[in-house]
Amino acid sequence: MDRYLADLGLIAPELVLTLLSLVVLVWDLVTKGRDSRQVAYLSLAGLGVVAYLLLGQWGDLAATGGKAETVAFGMVTIDAFGTFFKLFTVGSLAVVILFVLADRRERKHGIGEYYFLLLGAGIGVFFMVSTNNLLLLMLGLELLSLASYSLAGFHKSERRSAEASMKYVIFGGLSAGIMLYGISLLYGLTGTIDLNEMGIADGSGWPVGLAAQFAQDPVPVAVAIVLILAGFAYKVSVVPFHFWTPDVYEGAPTPVTTFLAVASKAAGFAVLLRFVGALFLVEGVDSTVAAYGERIGLLIAILAAVTMTLGNLSALRQTSMKRMLAYSSIAHAGYVLMGLAAMTPAGFSAAMFYLAAYYFMNLGAFGFLLYFEGVNKSEDIDALKGMGWKAPVVSIVMVAFLVSLTGLPPTVGFYGKLLLFYEGVDAGLGWLVLIAALNSVVSLFYYFRIAKALFLSEPAEREAEPQPFFTGFLALLGVGTILFGIYTEPLQNWSETGTDSLGIAEASE
Amino acid sequence: MEPSSKIFYGALSLLTLAALGAGLVAAGAEGLAFGLFSVLTLGGALVCIWERSVVRSAFSLMATFLGIAGFFVLLHADFLAMAQILIYVGGILALILFGVMLTPPDLTERKISRVLGGLVVFGLGFAWVGMRVAESATWAVTEKGPAEGVNNAKRIGVGFLAADQYVVAFELAAVVLTVALVAAVYIARRRRADLEPMEGQGGGA
Numbered sequence: 001m002d003r004y005l006a007d008l009g010l011i012a013p014e015l016v017l018t019l020l021s022l023v024v025l026v027w028d029l030v031t032k033g034r035d036s037r038q039v040a041y042l043s044l045a046g047l048g049v050v051a052y053l054l055l056g057q058w059g060d061l062a063a064t065g066g067k068a069e070t071v072a073f074g075m076v077t078i079d080a081f082g083t084f085f086k087l088f089t090v091g092s093l094a095v096v097i098l099f100v101l102a103d104r105r106e107r108k109h110g111i112g113e114y115y116f117l118l119l120g121a122g123i124g125v126f127f128m129v130s131t132n133n134l135l136l137l138m139l140g141l142e143l144l145s146l147a148s149y150s151l152a153g154f155h156k157s158e159r160r161s162a163e164a165s166m167k168y169v170i171f172g173g174l175s176a177g178i179m180l181y182g183i184s185l186l187y188g189l190t191g192t193i194d195l196n197e198m199g200i201a202d203g204s205g206w207p208v209g210l211a212a213q214f215a216q217d218p219v220p221v222a223v224a225i226v227l228i229l230a231g232f233a234y235k236v237s238v239v240p241f242h243f244w245t246p247d248v249y250e251g252a253p254t255p256v257t258t259f260l261a262v263a264s265k266a267a268g269f270a271v272l273l274r275f276v277g278a279l280f281l282v283e284g285v286d287s288t289v290a291a292y293g294e295r296i297g298l299l300i301a302i303l304a305a306v307t308m309t310l311g312n313l314s315a316l317r318q319t320s321m322k323r324m325l326a327y328s329s330i331a332h333a334g335y336v337l338m339g340l341a342a343m344t345p346a347g348f349s350a351a352m353f354y355l356a357a358y359y360f361m362n363l364g365a366f367g368f369l370l371y372f373e374g375v376n377k378s379e380d381i382d383a384l385k386g387m388g389w390k391a392p393v394v395s396i397v398m399v400a401f402l403v404s405l406t407g408l409p410p411t412v413g414f415y416g417k418l419l420l421f422y423e424g425v426d427a428g429l430g431w432l433v434l435i436a437a438l439n440s441v442v443s444l445f446y447y448f449r450i451a452k453a454l455f456l457s458e459p460a461e462r463e464a465e466p467q468p469f470f471t472g473f474l475a476l477l478g479v480g481t482i483l484f485g486i487y488t489e490p491l492q493n494w495s496e497t498g499t500d501s502l503g504i505a506e507a508s509e
Numbered sequence: 510m511e512p513s514s515k516i517f518y519g520a521l522s523l524l525t526l527a528a529l530g531a532g533l534v535a536a537g538a539e540g541l542a543f544g545l546f547s548v549l550t551l552g553g554a555l556v557c558i559w560e561r562s563v564v565r566s567a568f569s570l571m572a573t574f575l576g577i578a579g580f581f582v583l584l585h586a587d588f589l590a591m592a593q594i595l596i597y598v599g600g601i602l603a604l605i606l607f608g609v610m611l612t613p614p615d616l617t618e619r620k621i622s623r624v625l626g627g628l629v630v631f632g633l634g635f636a637w638v639g640m641r642v643a644e645s646a647t648w649a650v651t652e653k654g655p656a657e658g659v660n661n662a663k664r665i666g667v668g669f670l671a672a673d674q675y676v677v678a679f680e681l682a683a684v685v686l687t688v689a690l691v692a693a694v695y696i697a698r699r700r701r702a703d704l705e706p707m708e709g710q711g712g713g714a
Contacts, residue, residue, distance in 0.1 A: 004672050011677070018684060025691065074673040113695045120688035127681055136678050143685045150692030165696075185642065191649030208649040220646035223638055 010072040013053045013086065014126045020046035021119035028112025036111045040101050043115045044094055051090045058083045062497050075133045079501035082130030084352065084494060085270040088359050089125045092263040093118060095363050095477075099255035102470045104374035106253070114154060118259065121147035125267040132278055134183050134193040137271060138176075141235070144267065145172050148260060152252040164251025171234070171244045179231025185224035189213050195278035199285050210279065211286035218292065225279070225296070232275065235268035236333050239307040246314075249326035254373060257322065258366035261329045266355045269336055273348055274502065276300075281343060281504045293343060301341035305435045308334025312442045321369055322379045324446060325362075328405065331443060332358055338420045338436060342427035345504045350423045352495035353488075354416035357404065360484065361413050364401040364477040368394060371474065375464045381453055388454030391464040393471050395454045397478035402447040404481045407440045411485040419492075517559055521552055542583060549576030567605045574598050588661040 008015065020043065028039050061080045070078045100106060100114060121144050128140030149172060153165025183193070190198045192207035201209025213221045234241040249257045279285075280293025311331030318324035336358070339351025369379065371394055376383040388395035404413030417440065424433040484491050525548045532544025553572030560566045574597040581590035669679040 007672065022687075073677045075675070075677045113691055116691060117688065117695075120684070120691075123681075123684055123688075127677075133678075135675070136681065139678055139681045139685060143681065143688060146685065146689045146692060150696055153696060156696060185646075188648050189646060191651075206649075206651065213647070216647055217645045220642040223642050 007072040010057075010070060010078050011076055013050050013057065014076075014123065016046070016053060017050050017119065017123050017126060020050070021116055021123065024112065024119060025116045028116070033110040033112050036107075036109050036114070037101060039112045039115050040097050043097055043119060046119075047090050047094045047097075051087065051094075054083055054087050054090065058087065061501065075131055075136045076127070077130055077132050079130070081270070081274065081352075081498040081501045084498040085129040085267060085355075086126055088266065088356060089122060089129075089263050092259070092266075092359055092363060093122045095367070096255050096259045096263070098473060099258055099367060099370055102374075102467070102473075103253070103255055103370060106255075114151070117147045117151050117154075121151070121259065121264070125263060129267055129270040129274070132195040132274070134187070134195065138180065138183065141179075141271070142176065144264060145176065148172075148256075148264060151256040151259070152248055154253050154256060158251075160251040161253065162251075164248045167244055167251075168248045175231050175234035175241065178227050179234075182224045182227025182229075182231065185220065186228065189221055189224060195275060196282065199279045199282050199289060202286060209286075210289045214286075214288045214292055222292070226299075228275070229272075229296075232268055232272045233303070236265050236272065236336075237330050238303050238333055238337065239310050239330070242307070242311070242330050242333075245330055246323050246326040249329070250320065250322050250379075254322070254366065254370045257326075258363060258370075261325070261366065262359055262362045265329065265333065266359065269333075269340075269351070269355055273340060273351060276340060276343075277348060277502045277504050281345075283503050283505045285505070297341050297343040300337055301429055301432050304334045304337035304341055305432055306334075307331070307337065308436060308439045312439045312446075315446050316442065318446070319381060320379045321372075321381050321384070321450065324381070325365055325369065328443065328446070329362065331439065332362075332405075334439070335417065335420060335436060338424050338429070338432055341429060341432065342423045344423065344427055345499050345502075347420075347423040347427055348502065348504060349492075349495040349499040350416070350419035352498050353419055353491055356491050356495065357412040357416035357481075357484070360477055360481045361401045361404040361411070364397065364474060364481060365405065367470075367474045367477065368398040368401065371467070371470055374467075375462075381449055384450060384453040385457040386454075386460035387462075387464060389459040390462065391466075391471075394474055397474050398454070399451050400478045400481055402451055404485065406444050406447050409485065410482060412481050412488070412491070413485070415485055415488045514559075521555065524548075525552065539583070542579065546576045546579035546583070549573065549579065551576075563609045564606070567602060567609060570605070571598055571602055574602065586661065588665055 023046070024039055024043055027042060028036070031038065057078065058080065061078070061083060072078060096118060097115060100111075100118075124140045124143030124145075124147065126140070128137050128144065131137050131140070149165055149169045152168050153162050155161040156165075186198070187193050190201070190208050190210060190213065192198055192201070192209075197207050198210050201207050202211055210221060230241060234244075237245040249261060252260065276293075276296065280289060280296060285293075308331045311327050311329075311334060315324050315327035315331065318327060336351050336354050339347045339349075339354060341347070342350070371391070372384060372387065373379060375387070375391070400411065404411035407413050407417035409415075417436075421433045421436065424430075424436070528544040528548050529541060530544075532540035532542075532547075534540070536543065549572045551573075553569045553574075553576060556569035557566045557573065560569065574593060578590045578593040578598075581587075581593055668674045670676055
């Protein structure tokens with residue numbers, strides 16, 4: 001019984017988040033949705049409690065170097081890696097809820113489900129980033145997906161929102177099916193759904209594990225793993241599974257787009273890192289398996305190159321800022337994959353650092369988009385012309401986000417990219433780093449089209465009525481983007497602690 | 510019946526006979542059963558996407574669900590077989606039919622030909638990979654196999670609720686269903702406020 005209570009304590013953040021979502025639902029029912037802002041404040045307060053619990057957990061884990069691996073209820077792995085992503089998820093959920101509050105095109109009553117579904121997606125993320133068990137992973141992923149499908153179509157009277165939801169459901173269902181097929185093959189071949197056991201088992205006993213299967217005939221295992229990777233690639237919109245991204249991001253309400261582009265994508269990456277790490281790189285992994293891991297690394301490197309190039313080149317041609325940011329998020333997925341392709345602990349922590357940077361700069365950029373949607377009633381970059389002089393603070397902050405997205409100093413995006421490039425070269429992926437560097441130059445053109453529209457045109461005729469609360473909030477994100485770019489140490493320490501907890505072995509040569 | 514449907518059902522019947530025959534020759538009675546369930550599963554799915562009427566599609570799905578239940582029986586998974594019939598045939602299918610009855614039928618146009626080429630290529634590729642895997646895979650099988658007199662339902666019940674097995678997944682599935690239900694109700698309900706255009710709504714932030 002003591003063990004049971006202790007395990008409940010370990011998953012306290014998840015429990016509180018689940019409880020919060022139910023309270024939100026009931027509250028909305030009881031008040032008949034008269035004022036949905038109350039529901040939003042309640043959600044924010046609850047997220048504060050969750051963040052407090054997570055910080056406590058982080059403190060405990062960091063004290064042991066992040067290595068103390070605890071498994072609650074035989075399924076939920078509590079480690080620094082998962083807590084890192086959970087903290088950022090809570091942060092971005094709070095930001096997204098603030099965005100909904102600030103969205104001038106959104107109704108102010110009768111939208112309690114909005115918050116419930118966002119929190120539900122958060123629960124999914126929480127479980128999927130903190131498990132080595134493929135069953136729980138799939139359930140978490142499906143929870144996130146189901147909530148996202150309906151959120152994408154939240155403005156159901158708008159044609160493109162409904163269309164976005166429909167496209168997302170169909171492609172999402174297909175990719176989930178493909179991934180489940182891969183998982184069932186992997187289970188049938190290895191005899192376990194626990195990633196740790198799969199990687200380590202040497203095939204002499206039960207479960208059979210990957211090593212024995214790779215030694216016998218690599219094709220079935222490889223097929224299974226590639227199918228699962230395809231499912232993840234869909235979630236983080238890696239080419240060639242990216243085609244849904246622009247349409248869904250464009251059609252979904254902007255706060256939802258923010259959630260999809262930031263929290264959902266980063267969670268997908270977290271799962272991808274854990275999956276590849278646990279199967280191929282973990283301490284004590286069989287040498288046959290590690291050898292195949294290198295091939296998977298090469299495959300990921302090629303996907304990374306294609307993804308960033310295609311994302312950037314497509315972003316160049318966009319006239320809608322929302323669509324442009326969608327393609328830019330595809331390009332960024334390519335950059336993050338670089339850290340994964342390195343297949344080293346340092347590469348993984350560089351990817352984690354970049355994801356942390358990605359939270360800041362993309363939350364900011366989408367916030368800016370939302371701000372000007374409210375002002376201009378349009379997403380076109382042309383509509384921004386001369387608005388920089390009318391809303392100077394937001395626009396200057398946006399320039400900081402753009403600098404960071406391009407990867408120029410003194411921002412967090414710059415340092416993240418620097419780390420990724422460094423680790424890429426270190427892992428012998430010089431060609432990939434070269435492609436990434438060229439891509440960054442390309443991205444300069446489209447990011448600075450926004451800056452140019454804002455400041456290098458005649459001041460616009462229209463006035464932007466001040467929104468001090470929203471402006472201040474975006475400025476805060478901007479300060480974070482620059483501050484973490486100058487003082488990189490804390491973020492770097494956190495990502496290293498997170499990677500340490502995955503138990504990845506140092507490169508063997 | 511249109512000519513294209515005649516060809517479709519003719520080919521389906523021939524394939525059915527071929528599958529049953531092949532099963533019988535290869536593995537006797539069990540092979541025959543396997544062939545029958547395969548035909549039910551695949552044939553049901555094919556008819557489901559071929560037929561224009563949603564009601565017919567729904568009924569042909571029943572064949573697919575029953576075929577899968579049959580596979581569970583062949584695999585000694587008695588509990589799963591019964592649950593499959595109970596939930597899918599009894600529950601989901603009834604829901605689909607209710608859904609069909611309550612929605613205006615406007616799905617008369619079939620646009621399958623546009624994507625047919627892609628579907629066939631994709632399907633053949635997938636089938637090829639599947640066969641390659643099936644012929645070379647060594648499945649991880651326990652030595653014991655399904656023992657006599659094991660109560661599957663009991664084992665599943667214990668697995669779901671024991672603290673060190675699947676209790677978290679079981680509870681999370683409940684959360685998944687709650688979220689799905691709320692999402693479905695939101696999407697389906699017709700309240701005037703939801704259908705108003707979003708532009709110019711609400712006050713300042």
